[in-house]
Amino acid sequence: DSGVTQTPKHLITATGQRVTLRCSPRSGDLSVYWYQQSLDQGLQFLIQYYNGEERAKGNILERFSAQQFPDLHSELNLSSLELGDSALYFCASSQNTGSMRYTFGSGTRLTVV
Amino acid sequence: GQQLNQNPQSMFIQEGEDVSMNCTSSSIFNTWLWYKQDPGEGPVLLIALYKAGELTSNGRLTAQFGITRKDSFLNISASIPSDVGIYFCAGPQNNAGNMLTFGGGTRLMVKP
Numbered sequence: 554d555s556g557v558t559q560t561p562k563h564l565i566t567a568t569g570q571r572v573t574l575r576c577s578p579r580s581g582d583l584s585v586y587w588y589q590q591s592l593d594q595g596l597q598f599l600i601q602y603y604n605g606e607e608r609a610k611g612n613i614l615e616r617f618s619a620q621q622f623p624d625l626h627s628e629l630n631l632s633s634l635e636l637g638d639s640a641l642y643f644c645a646s647s648q649n650t651g652s653m654r655y656t657f658g659s660g661t662r663l664t665v666v
Numbered sequence: 667g668q669q670l671n672q673n674p675q676s677m678f679i680q681e682g683e684d685v686s687m688n689c690t691s692s693s694i695f696n697t698w699l700w701y702k703q704d705p706g707e708g709p710v711l712l713i714a715l716y717k718a719g720e721l722t723s724n725g726r727l728t729a730q731f732g733i734t735r736k737d738s739f740l741n742i743s744a745s746i747p748s749d750v751g752i753y754f755c756a757g758p759q760n761n762a763g764n765m766l767t768f769g770g771g772t773r774l775m776v777k778p
Binding site for chain 2: 584588595598657
């Protein structure tokens with residue numbers, strides 16, 4: 554157990570739907586990152602939050618959004634889902650904005666049908 | 667943007683053999699990290715390198731920060747079945763902040 558908790562582990566949904574992925578960071582970590590892992594694109598950085606505020610954005614689609622709550626858990630919202638959004642979505646956390654020593658969760662496998 | 671190229675993309679070796687893999691970039695990195703991803707799990711940090719020429723070990727794993735700062739190497743000695751997985755190199759995007767760019771991974775398979 555890495556200490557980073559992601560739920561659900563698996564999600565199957567239809568095109569056009571909206572889903573929410575949840576992440577609880579490791580205790581004491583203030584920074585949360587979301588990554589998408591697909592077969593053809595590898596691990597792609599989506600977005601980073603630090604202590605409730607958005608810090609950096611990567612290749613995140615406009616249909617996707619995220620937030621980090623006061624208790625530091627984070628949610629990634631994916632809307633108007635397309636078949637190509639099927640992927641593993643990982644959350645990682647680190648102590649602060651300077652640390653690159655990420656701790657990853659086990660991921661949420663999203664399948665859009 | 668920065669791209670990290672990993673070679674080989676996959677390896678199939680016999681248990682007990684040594685393994686070498688590398689990661690190259692078109693631009694300079696000031697930090698290199700190596701992660702391993704087991705099937706069905708998230709990546710786990712193996713080794714972090716912070717200085718050109720640095721050689722760091724973690725058990726049977728040894729990683730080196732290339733002198734040109736455009737490459738890094740990971741070696742695994744005396745491989746065992748639990749070494750199976752995907753090995754990723756990573757470095758800071760644009761050498762700024764702490765968002766990581768990951769390589770495409772090297773998939774290692776070990777035959778008992």
